Amino acid sequence: MLDFIANNIWTIIIIVNYILAISAAFIILFKNINPSKTMTYIIVLLVFPFLGILVYYLFGQEYRKSKLFNRKDVLNKSVIKQINHELELSYFEKKEIDKALDEKLKLVKLLYTNESSPLTLQNKVEILKNGDDKFKSLIHDLKQATNHIHLEYYIFLDDIIGNEVIDILCEKAKNGVEVRVSIDDVGSKLSRSVKQKLKNSGVELFPFMPVFFSRFTGNLNYRNHRKLAIIDGLIGYIGGINIADNYLNNNHSEDFWRDTHLKIQGEAVTQLQIHFFMTWNFVSNSSIKITKNYFPESKVTTKTPVQIAASGPDTDWANIMEVIFTAIMTANKYVYITTPYFIPNDEIISAMQVVSKSGVEVKLLIPKASDSWTAKHATNSYLQDLLEAGVQVYRYKKGFIHAKTIVVDGIFSSIGTSNMDYRSFNINFEINAFIYQESVSKTLVAQFQEDIKNSEEVSLNTWIKRNSFTKLKESFCRLFSPLL
Incomplete structure (x- = not known):
């Protein structure tokens, strides 16, 4: 028996690989996720032995369904x-709140529906x-x-x-x-x-x-x-x-x-x-x-209306991401985002592009020098699509900007631990405070404008002239977005 295994070890490993790959393919099919993602994962699983299993394990898992503890x-x-x-x-x-928040009331209701998180006033x-x-x-x-x-x-x-x-x-x-x-x-x-x-x-x-x-x-x-x-x-x-x-x-x-x-x-x-x-x-x-x-x-x-949003693999919904997405999509005047790591999902990218093209002022502030080489290049891979949609992008030069804030229309603000990236939206345990008050928004806007003075604006005409090797590094790092 041992001699048979030794003489056929690679055949056995390949068979085991495809048993696992086919099992994973069926799991993906039953999830009914985006068809293009489904086909991509199945092709990788079946065409690339071993690598396909590794890619699925690292990228294809539905983390939110894996409840790590009982709330x-x-x-x-x-x-x-x-x-x-x-x-x-x-x-x-x-x-009183209905009258003061107007359209932003959707954000309050969304978070309460998702997590029963009450809006507190005092x-x-x-x-x-x-x-x-x-x-x-x-x-x-x-x-x-x-x-x-x-x-x-x-x-x-x-x-x-x-x-x-x-x-x-x-x-x-x-x-x-x-x-x-x-x-x-x-x-x-x-x-x-x-x-x-x-x-x-x-x-x-x-x-x-x-x-x-x-x-x-x-x-x-x-x-x-x-x-x-x-x-x-x-x-x-x-x-x-x-x-x-x-x-x-x-x-x-x-x-x-x-x-x-x-x-x-x-x-x-x-x-x-x-x-x-x-x-x-x-x-x-x-x-x-x-x-x-x-x-x-x-x-x-x-009276300062505040709502606390927690998100992680223990929650049924991507609470923080969904509120941020809705805040961007309901913006009428401006959206100012500061984040040290910008590796967003398709929903956030689309929201920023759509509102920018509809006339809303959208500004993104990120570090020029990052504490992560891969995160920096992955972030850069997203900028051209935003710039082409009219989003203004600034890179902080004074040092490293680690603030995680969002201000929308002078009434909605977010301060918390969540970055604008895949890990914060889907894998890590995060918590943000959403504040619905004009004076708080005014303070954050003033800080944002001060930070811009210490930043350089990214020009689309200059950005598209990056050399091919730089673009290759960005595209390669983007592949590892879920891990950054």
Whole structure:
């Protein structure tokens, strides 16, 4: 038997390959996806042994259908149901919102239909520019915590700023404050001694989907890309800034890092808290007792409509992408997008092209120098189609722009963790705050215009003259879009 296998090893491997390939082909057929995609995957599977299986495994999986954890464990708790019920708007508030938002009301209804995410009114928000402002504010609030601190970060390093935060967490835990920290196991790097220090101080720390060789796994897996901080259930932070020294500029222009974060006080913090608990149940593999103590009554009287959108393989719909798509398609005046990674799906590209050709001012701001060679060239492969449709594209030159913001028509704004790319829309766990207020939009527009001053506009006439080798690199990198 062993001799037969040894003499026919390649034949056996080919047979196994085609059994797997044919099985995968049937799976694709039953999904009833786009016919062109179906044919492409089937041809690759059957024509290219081994490579076809690899391509399907990396590119063809429907990630959203693979529910990684059960959200219902948290959402079905009586306390959470009561909290969501209390956040429901009154008849008069609904009438007021209907009048103020007009067409943008579609965005609110879409997210509520997708995720039952309520629109909260009693909020105070503060836009934090760059890491210097974010850490100054966050550290101050962490020091004031009296009941609990909840952190959920993609990148948490034990460098200078990281250790400053860690020292505060340890001190607070020793003084009786509940401290829970969830970090992504690929993005974050904490030494054993630091982890032991946190544990000895009473800080609960759990990695999100731990891996054995994080240095080599890269992006080829589900990652928690969120950056959340919740203090006493009253203050929340959300945006693009992780906990690491490279997010600090210290007034130096060298390696300048442009980013945007959001501080929220008010009812919207309850939604951040709920999403934290859903993640915590998963990473800790246990269900903590959720009480009203984690959802104190807010004293905020300022009215700023905010809706929290979470998206990932655990959600039924691509919530963030669908709201962004609808916001673009319903734009009447302008759409301003800032993103460090622009590797969009066909829907977003088409939306930007259509509204631009219909007379809406569409501007896209991306980095000129990226922290990823492949992501940079993949992004560049999309620019010509946008430029030909009249979209204005700018490349940031002062340093690296990592902000993830969108402003539409002076009434809708988005600040969060989601990039405009395939991974954020389909694979990673992301969370954004959607704000429906003119003053917030005005602040973000002013920031956008300031960033443009530090950017170069891409000219279509110049862009199309790129050499063939450059275009080849772009097209090649584009093939790996789902992995970037």
